Amino acid sequence: xxxxxxxxxxxxxxxxxxxxxxxxxxxxxxxxxxxxxxxxxxxxxxxxxxxxxxxxxxxxxxxxxxxxxxxxxxxxxxxxxxxxxxxxxxxxxxxxxxxxxxxxxxxxxxxxxxxxxxxxxxxxxxxxxxxxxxxxxxxxxxxxxxxxxxxxxxxxxxxxxxxxxxxxxxxxxxxxxxxxxxxxxxxxxxxxxxxxxxxxxxxxxxxxxxxxxxxxxxxxxxxxxxxxxxxxxxxxxxxxxxxxxxxxxxxxxxxxxxxxxxxxxxxxxxxxxxxxxxxxxxxxxxxxxxxxxxxxxxxxxxxxxxxxxxxxxxxxxxxxxxxxxxxxxxxxxxxxxxxxxxxxxxxxxxxxxxxxxxxxxxxxxxxxxxxxxxxxxxxxxxxxxxxxxxxxxxxxxxxxxxxxxxxxxxxxxxxxxxxxxxxxxxxxxxxxxxxxxxxxxxxxxxxxxxxxxxxxxxxxxxxxxxxxxxxxxxxxxxxxxxxxxxxxxxxxxxxxxxxxxxxxxxxxxxxx
Ligand code: SF4
Numbered sequence: 211x212x213x214x215x216x217x218x219x220x221x222x223x224x225x226x227x228x229x230x231x232x233x234x235x236x237x238x239x240x241x242x243x244x245x246x247x248x249x250x251x252x253x254x255x256x257x258x259x260x261x262x263x264x265x266x267x268x269x270x271x272x273x274x275x276x277x278x279x280x281x282x283x284x285x286x287x288x289x290x291x292x293x294x295x296x297x298x299x300x301x302x303x304x305x306x307x308x309x310x311x312x313x314x315x316x317x318x319x320x321x322x323x324x325x326x327x328x329x330x331x332x333x334x335x336x337x338x339x340x341x342x343x344x345x346x347x348x349x350x351x352x353x354x355x356x357x358x359x360x361x362x363x364x365x366x367x368x369x370x371x372x373x374x375x376x377x378x379x380x381x382x383x384x385x386x387x388x389x390x391x392x393x394x395x396x397x398x399x400x401x402x403x404x405x406x407x408x409x410x411x412x413x414x415x416x417x418x419x420x421x422x423x424x425x426x427x428x429x430x431x432x433x434x435x436x437x438x439x440x441x442x443x444x445x446x447x448x449x450x451x452x453x454x455x456x457x458x459x460x461x462x463x464x465x466x467x468x469x470x471x472x473x474x475x476x477x478x479x480x481x482x483x484x485x486x487x488x489x490x491x492x493x494x495x496x497x498x499x500x501x502x503x504x505x506x507x508x509x510x511x512x513x514x515x516x517x518x519x520x521x522x523x524x525x526x527x528x529x530x531x532x533x534x535x536x537x538x539x540x541x542x543x544x545x546x547x548x549x550x551x552x553x554x555x556x557x558x559x560x561x562x563x564x565x566x567x568x569x570x571x572x573x574x575x576x577x578x579x580x581x582x583x584x585x586x587x588x589x590x591x592x593x594x595x596x597x598x599x600x601x602x603x604x605x606x607x608x609x610x611x612x613x614x615x616x617x618x619x620x621x622x623x624x625x626x627x628x629x630x631x632x633x634x635x636x637x638x639x640x641x642x643x644x645x646x647x648x649x650x651x652x653x654x655x656x657x658x659x660x661x662x663x664x665x666x667x668x669x670x671x672x673x674x675x676x677x678x679x680x681x682x683x684x685x686x687x688x689x690x691x692x693x694x695x696x697x698x699x700x701x702x703x704x705x706x707x708x709x710x711x712x713x714x715x716x717x718x719x720x721x722x
Pocket of ligand 1: 421422423424425428429430431464465520534
């Protein structure tokens with residue numbers, strides 16, 4: 211821990227417990243310090259007086275506890291390629307990557323996070339157990355069990371853990387594992403404010419979890435149903451307490467505008483600004499329906515210059531297919547409101563290669579940019595695109611990606627046409643998106659392939675080479691369109707609204 215870190219909870223700094231947990235983050239410390247879920251879990255475990263806890267990041271130079279004294283290591287797993295950093299952390303401490311090769315002297319290793327919650331199967335050989343879904347309520351129980359079984363065999367501990375809802379133990383046959391869904395009875399906020407965080411000295415508050423919009427491709431929505439909103443009073447209290455330490459606050463949530471008190475929360479902050487309090491506020495992204503003059507005005511007063519609007523696709527037709535009912539008139543209205551309320555610019559986020567996409571849909575993106583540019587010459591607009599990646603537990607989980615070559619052609623075309631209009635465009639790497647899809651829908655037998663990718667350096671070419679070597683048919687996982695009746699590796703994850711609903715939704719959307 212660093213001297214510049216401010217703890218917003220009472221911390222026992224003189225703990226000398228005989229049970230030690232390392233909470234590992236597959237990235238550098240500044241990112242860990244901006245990851246709300248990670249910090250919240252750290253704080254929760256830190257409340258045990260009889261458990262030492264330490265952060266472990268890819269740039270951690272020295273640890274307070276020696277590996278010989280560590281009993282449990284938990285990894286946050288948020289992005290598909292996080293396995294590369296996880297392997298490098300394990301190797302640094304000479305811990306075998308596969309759980310079957312670890313002995314009684316190695317700590318128990320577990321993971322949690324959206325990637326392994328949606329489909330843990332490609333990674334199952336690396337972890338002793340995996341938390342599926344929202345971990346907040348189960349974390350303490352897990353640590354409690356592990357601690358109380360310190361002198362028991364790993365098998366005995368894992369048998370106990372497997373009895374809990376939401377815990378997947380790959381070495382034990384479990385017919386179904388229920389995904390955990392936390393009720394947001396209170397507000398989750400940054401428990402440690404740090405000048406070394408990527409979002410330096412920022413107090414992050416989770417206003418809502420999930421999104422009720424249910425776009426057909428969206429894991430953030432389907433893994434987090436139903437939409438839950440933190441209590442209004444709690445949010446205000448959290449804002450007040452955060453502002454005692456910093457003037458930077460960030461409101462988090464996939465659909466914060468769905469909070470029943472969204473406007474009141476903004477008014478609360480606006481009032482403070484108007485009374486002379488210096489506040490810098492940011493929001494993750496806004497849905498177009500939240501772009502109202504009073505909301506944008508508050509953001510501008512709080513120092514925000516640009517916002518991101520996710521429009522996903524260029525045409526009304528394709529937006530309907532993906533379940534994003536957003537007519538273009540609403541987009542134009544949002545631009546008008548943003549420009550007149552004082553924002554300097556807007557970034558639009560979209561996807562290419564969405565199911566049923568045609569050249570007309572791609573051209574609609576260019577027309578949209580052209581029309582906005584024509585009417586708002588000095589307003590700065592830009593576009594960011596990624597390509598469609600089928601995600602487990604969404605209605606589009608059965609649908610394969612478009613071929614890499616044609617997606618790259620579409621990306622080139624968009625760059626060229628938008629460039630002509632003077633509009634900046636960034637497109638994610640189509641080739642990386644392909645491998646993301648392979649990992650997303652991957653299944654049994656991935657372990658040696660993933661180890662090889664890591665050993666060879668983890669670059670794009672290493673994925674291709676290793677897949678070939680281990681006979682992983684990557685095109686099948688990334689490009690294949692699966693039958694509705696096919697068994698999917700993640701079918702054993704018990705998640706609402708269930709496979710039948712997803713199938714009906716997929717059919718309905720594609721027929722739109
Ligand atoms: S509106 Fe955004 S967060 Fe909500 S379901 Fe659609 S893509 Fe996901």
